[in-house]
Amino acid sequence: xxxxxxxxxxxxxxxxxxxxxxxxxxxxxxxxxxxxxxxxxxxxxxxxxxxxxxxxxxxxxxxxxxxxxxxxxxxxxxxxxxxxxxxxxxxxxxxxxxxxxxxxxxxxxxxxxxxxxxxxxxxxxxxxxxxxxxxxxxxxxxxxxxxxxxxxxxxxxxxxxxxxxxxxxxxxxxxxxxxxxxxxxxxxxxxxxxxxxxxxxxxxxxxxxxxxxxxxxxxxxxxxxxxxxxxxxxxxxxxxxxxxxxxxxxxxxxxxxxxxxxxxxxxxxxxxxxxxxxxxxxxxxxxxxxxxxxxxxxxxxxxxxxxxxxxxxxxxxxxxxxxxxxxxxxxxxxxxxxxxxxxxxxxxxxxxxxxxxxxxxxxxxxxxxxxxxxxxxxxxxxxxxxxxxxxxxxxxxxxxxxxxxxxxxxxxxxxxxxxxxxxxxxxxxxxxxxxxxxxxxxxxxxxxxxxxxxxxxxxxxxxxxxxxxxxxxxxxxxxxxxxxxxxxxxxxxxxxxxxxxx
Amino acid sequence: xxxxxxxxxxxxxxxxxxxxxxxxxxxxxxxxxxxxxxxxxxxxxxxxxxxxxxxxxxxxxxxxxxxxxxxxxxxxxxxxxxxxxxxxxxxxxxxxxxxxxxxxxxxxxxxxxxxxxxxxxxxxxxxxxxxxxxxxxxxxxxxxxxxxxxxxxxxxxxxxxxxxxxxxxxxxxxxxxxxxxxxxxxxxxxxxxx
Numbered sequence: 001x002x003x004x005x006x007x008x009x010x011x012x013x014x015x016x017x018x019x020x021x022x023x024x025x026x027x028x029x030x031x032x033x034x035x036x037x038x039x040x041x042x043x044x045x046x047x048x049x050x051x052x053x054x055x056x057x058x059x060x061x062x063x064x065x066x067x068x069x070x071x072x073x074x075x076x077x078x079x080x081x082x083x084x085x086x087x088x089x090x091x092x093x094x095x096x097x098x099x100x101x102x103x104x105x106x107x108x109x110x111x112x113x114x115x116x117x118x119x120x121x122x123x124x125x126x127x128x129x130x131x132x133x134x135x136x137x138x139x140x141x142x143x144x145x146x147x148x149x150x151x152x153x154x155x156x157x158x159x160x161x162x163x164x165x166x167x168x169x170x171x172x173x174x175x176x177x178x179x180x181x182x183x184x185x186x187x188x189x190x191x192x193x194x195x196x197x198x199x200x201x202x203x204x205x206x207x208x209x210x211x212x213x214x215x216x217x218x219x220x221x222x223x224x225x226x227x228x229x230x231x232x233x234x235x236x237x238x239x240x241x242x243x244x245x246x247x248x249x250x251x252x253x254x255x256x257x258x259x260x261x262x263x264x265x266x267x268x269x270x271x272x273x274x275x276x277x278x279x280x281x282x283x284x285x286x287x288x289x290x291x292x293x294x295x296x297x298x299x300x301x302x303x304x305x306x307x308x309x310x311x312x313x314x315x316x317x318x319x320x321x322x323x324x325x326x327x328x329x330x331x332x333x334x335x336x337x338x339x340x341x342x343x344x345x346x347x348x349x350x351x352x353x354x355x356x357x358x359x360x361x362x363x364x365x366x367x368x369x370x371x372x373x374x375x376x377x378x379x380x381x382x383x384x385x386x387x388x389x390x391x392x393x394x395x396x397x398x399x400x401x402x403x404x405x406x407x408x409x410x411x412x413x414x415x416x417x418x419x420x421x422x423x424x425x426x427x428x429x430x431x432x433x434x435x436x437x438x439x440x441x442x443x444x445x446x447x448x449x450x451x452x453x454x455x456x457x458x459x460x461x462x463x464x465x466x467x468x469x470x471x472x473x474x475x476x477x478x479x480x481x482x483x484x485x486x487x488x489x490x491x492x493x494x495x496x497x498x499x500x501x502x
Numbered sequence: 503x504x505x506x507x508x509x510x511x512x513x514x515x516x517x518x519x520x521x522x523x524x525x526x527x528x529x530x531x532x533x534x535x536x537x538x539x540x541x542x543x544x545x546x547x548x549x550x551x552x553x554x555x556x557x558x559x560x561x562x563x564x565x566x567x568x569x570x571x572x573x574x575x576x577x578x579x580x581x582x583x584x585x586x587x588x589x590x591x592x593x594x595x596x597x598x599x600x601x602x603x604x605x606x607x608x609x610x611x612x613x614x615x616x617x618x619x620x621x622x623x624x625x626x627x628x629x630x631x632x633x634x635x636x637x638x639x640x641x642x643x644x645x646x647x648x649x650x651x652x653x654x655x656x657x658x659x660x661x662x663x664x665x666x667x668x669x670x671x672x673x674x675x676x677x678x679x680x681x682x683x684x685x686x687x688x689x690x691x692x693x694x695x696x
Contacts, residue, residue, distance in 0.1 A: 165559075168552060172516055175545040179523055182538055191534040194526065217593070218573070224589035225582045226574050300572065396621030397631070399589070400613045403596055404635065408605065420597055427593075434573055436509045454537040461536070 005127065008363025012371060017060040017364075020053065024064030025372050029379070031065070032072030032088075043338045047345065055346045055361055062342055063318075063368045066335055067119060068376040070314040074111040075380065075387060078307070079104060080402055081219030082409070083211050087314045089444060090279035092215050094299060094306025101302050108384050109246020110304050111311040112377045114257050117250060118312030119373035121261035122268065122319025123366045129269075129323055140270065143468035146456035147477035148270065149449040152277055153178070154481045156284045157442045166439070167485065173433070174442035180205055181450020188458055200418035209410035209423040210447060216406040217427025218434045223395040223402075243384050249304045256289055256305055257312045264313030268320025280445045282313030319369055326354045326362055510556040517549035592616060610636035 011017060027046070043066050050058035073088035078095035091111055098107035140148070157170030183194045184204030195201040250257055260282035267278040286309030290296035299306050325336040327350070343350050354362050380387075410423035433440050460468040468474060523542035527535035577585075599608035614632040617623040 165555065168548060168555075172513075172545065172548050172552060175541055175548070176516060176519070178541045179519065179538070179545065182523075182541070186530075186534040189531055189534045191530055193530070193534065193538065194523070220593075221586055221589050222573050225577055225585045227577075227585065394621070396623065397617065397627075399592075399620075400616040400631075401635070403593060404609050404612070407596065407600065408609075411605070417601070420600065424593070424597065432508065432512050435505065436512045438512065457537055457540070458533065462533075 004359045005363045005366075007360045008365075009367045011056050011360060011364040012060055012367045014056070016054075017056045020057045020061035021064035021368060021372060022375070024061040024066075025068050025375055028065035028068040028372075029072050029376060032069040032074075033076050043335055047338065047341060050342060050345060055348060055358075056364055058342060058346055059361065059365055060368050062339060063365055064372040066339070067315070067318050067369045067372045070318075071112065071115040071119070071373060071376050072380065074115060074307075074311055074314075075108060078107045078111055079387065080216075080398070080405075082216045082402060082406055087279055087317075088310070089211050089215055090283040090310035090314075090441065091307055092219075093283065093441070094301075094303050096219065097300065097302035098304065098307065103242050103302065104387075105384060106242030106246040106249070106304065107302075107307050108387065109243040109381075110249045110307045111246070112380050112384075113247045113250035114260075114308040114311035115315040116373050116377045117254075117257050118261040118264060118315035119318065120370055121258065121312070122265050122316030123369040124319070125262070125265040125316070126319040126322050126326075126369070127363065127366045139473065141471075142456040142459035143464065143471055144473045144477065145270065146453055146460055147474050147481070149453040149456070151477050151481050151484065152281055152449060153442060153446055154484045156280050156445050157439075158484050158487070166437075169436075169438045170442045173438050173440065174446040177443035177446020177448075178450045178453065179446075180210070180443075181447050182454065187451070187455060198418070200414075200416055203414075204451070205422055205447075206413040206419060207448065208413035209419045210426045211444065212406050212410050213423040213426030213428075214430035214433075214440050214444065216402065217424075218431045220399060220402055220406070221431055223399060226395065228395055243381065246304065246307075250308060253305055253308055256286060257308050260285055260309040261312040261316035264316035265320035267313070268317030269323050277445060277448055278313040278317040279310040280441050282309040283441065285309055315373065319366070322365060322369075326350055326365070506556065510553065513549055513552040513556050517546055517553055520546035520549055588620070592620060606636075609638075 012021065024046075043062060046062060046065065050061065053061065070087050073083065074091045074095065077083050077088045077091040078099055081092050081096040081099075083089040083092060095107045095111060098104065153174040154171075157174045158167055181204070183201055185191070185195075185202050186193055192202065263282050263285060264278040267281060283306060286303075286305045287296060287299045289305060290299065321336045322339075325340055340350065348354075348358060348361075406423065407420060410419045413419050430440055432438075433443070464471075469478070520542045523538050524546065527538045527542065530538075574582075596608070596612045599612055602608070603611065610632045613635040614628060617628040617631060
C-alpha cells in the first residue's frame with residue numbers, strides 16, 4: 001500500500017499529468033474568483049476534453065481544477081462580500097467584515113492557509129479511510145440522513161444568534177429556507193409546487209442567484225450608504241501586513257482548523273450533503289468555540305475564527321466526497337456525480353477495483369488534491385497584497401462592477417430572465433433580514449438541505465412508517481438536536497454575560 | 503418606515519408564506535403535501551409568535567443580535583435612507599437596461615452612467631472603465647440576451663445591437679448547466695419574437 005502511495009506521487013509528477021494539473025489549476029483559479037461560475041459547471045464543461053487523455057492526466061486535470069475552486073472562491077467572498085462559489089458563502093460573514101475593518105490581508109491569509117490545511121487533511125482522510133469507511137457509510141440510511149439534515153439546521157439556527165429570540169429567528173429562517181427548496185416539481189409525484197404558473201420555476205430555485213442575491217445586495221447597499229471604500233479610510237499599510245498574521249492565525253487556532261477540516265471531510269463523505277452544508281456547520285462549530293457571550297458577539301463582525309472554520313471545511317470536503325465516489329460509486333456531491341462520469345468515460349468502474357487494480361491512480365488523486373492546493377495558495381499569496389488593495393478602491397467605482405458581477409453571475413446559472421428576478425427577490429429578502437436581525441445562514445442551509453431532507457424523509461416514512469424514529473442512530477441524533485436547541489437557553493449560559501445588544 | 507415596523511412586516515410575510523404553503527398543500531396528493539406541511543405548520547406557529555413578540559414584546563426582546571453582517575450605523579439616517587433608495591433604483595435600472603439592450607451594451611452603459619452620475623468620477627476614469635467593461639462583456643463573455651419584458655422596445659434595441667454585432671447572441675458564455683436543466687433553456691426559441 002505504501003509503495004502505491006509513493007507511486008501515486010510520481011504519477012502526478014510525470015510531466016504530462018503535471019502540465020494537465022497546472023492547466024486545471026489555472027482554470028479553477030479563475031472559476032473560483034468569478035461569482036456564479038460554478039466549479040461543478042466547469043467540471044461538466046471540461047468532461048469532453050478528457051477523451052484523449054490517460055486516466056492519470058484526466059484526473060490530474062479535473063481534480064486539479066475542482067480542488068482549488070473553493071480556495072480562490074474565498075478570495076472573492078472576503079474582498080467583495082459576494083460568494084465566489086456557493087461553497088464559500090460562509091466565509092463572507094466574518095471574512096468580509098474583516099476586510100471592512102482594513103484586515104483584508106489577514107482574512108485572506110487565514111482563508112488561504114486554512115484552505116490548504118483543510119485540503120491536506122481531506123486528502124489524508126481519503127488516503128487513510130478507504131479501507132475502513134465502508135461500514136460507516138452503510139450505517140447511514142435515509143432516516144439517519146434526514147436527521148443529520150435536521151441536526152445541521154438546528155445547529156446553525158441555535159448558533160446564529162444570542163438568546164431565545166435569536167434562536168426563534170434562526171429557526172424561522174431555516175424553515176423558510178426549507179420551504180424555498182420545495183419550489184418546483186415534486187420529485188415523488190411530479191406535481192408542481194409553488195411555481196406560480198411559471199415554467200422557469202418547474203426546476204426549482206437555483207442556488208447561485210439565491211446565494212448571490214442574499215449576500216451581494218446587502219453588501220452593495222451598505223457600500224453605497226457608507227460612501228467610502230470597502231475598508232473605509234484606513235491607511236494602506238495595514239492591508240499587506242496582515243497576510244502573515246492570517247497565516248499565523250491558522251496555527252494559533254490550529255485545533256479549530258483541524259476539527260473543522262474533519263467536520264468537512266465527514267460531511268463530504270455523506271452522500272448528498274456537500275460543501276454548501278459543510279461550510280455552515282463548520283462556521284457554527286467555530287462560533288460554538290466562543291468561551292463567552294461577549295466573545296460570541298464578535299462573530300459576524302470580523303472574528304478570524306469565522307474565516308478559518310469554513311475555509312478549512314470547504315476544502316477538506318473534497319477529499320471526503322471522493323471516498324464514497326471511489327469506494328462505492330456513490331457520489332458525495334453534484335461535482336462528484338460529474339466526476340463519476342469521468343470514471344466511466346475513462347472506462348474505470350469505481351468500487352473494489354480502485355483499491356486493487358487502480359490503487360496507484362487512487363493515491364495520485366490524493367496527491368493531486370495536496371499539490372494543487374499548495375500551488376494555488378503559493379500563487380495567491382504572491383498577489384495577495386495587490387488583491388487586498390482592491391478594498392481601498394472607492395465604493396462608487398466598485399459598485400457598478402460588483403453589481404455587474406452579481407447580475408452576470410446569477411444569469412449564467414440558467415441564462416434565463418428568471419435568474420435575474422430570483423437574484424433581486426433574494427437580494428431584497430437578504431437586505432430585510434439584515435435590517436431585522438434575522439440570520440441568513442440558517443436560510444441558506446435550509447435551502448441547500450431542503451431537497452435532500454424531503455427525499456430522505458419521504459423514503460423513511462414510506463419504508464419504515466413511524467418506526468424510523470426509533471432507530472438507534474436516529475434517537476441519538478434526536479437527542480443531539482434537542483441538546484443543540486436547549487443548550488443556548490440554559491440559565492447558566494445566559495448569566496455568563498449581559499444579554500441583548502446595546 | 504421604522505425598524506420595528508419592518509420587523510413586524512417580515513414576520514408577517516413569513517406567516518403569510520407559511521399560510522399559503524399550507525393552503526396550497528390542501529390541493530396536492532398526500533405524498534406531495536407531506537413535507538411542505540411538516541415545514542409550514544411549525545413555520546406558521548413560530549412566525550405568529552414572532553409577530554406577537556414584535557408587537558407586544560419588551561424593547562430588549564425586540565432587538566436580538568444575529569451573528570451575521572450588520573449594516574453601518576455611522577451615517578445620518580436620512581442620508582442613509584436616501585442612499586439606500588438610490589442604490590435600489592440603480593439596481594432596478596440596471597435590470598431595465600439589460601432587458602432593453604442585453605448585457606453587451608447594458609453593462610458599459612450602466613458603468614458609464616453610474617460612474618458619471620452617482621460617482622461623480624472624472625471623464626478619463628469613466629471612459630477608461632466603460633471601455634474596459636465593454637471589452638470584457640462585448641468581446642470576452644458575450645452572454646445570450648434575456649427575453650424582454652417589452653418586445654417592441656427590445657426589438658428596436660436588438661435591431662440596433664445586431665447591426666453593431668450580429669454574432670453576439672450565438673456565443674453563450676456558459677452552457678454547462680443546460681444539460682442539467684433543459685426546461686429553462688431558452689436558446690432554442692427566439693427571445694425577441696414580437
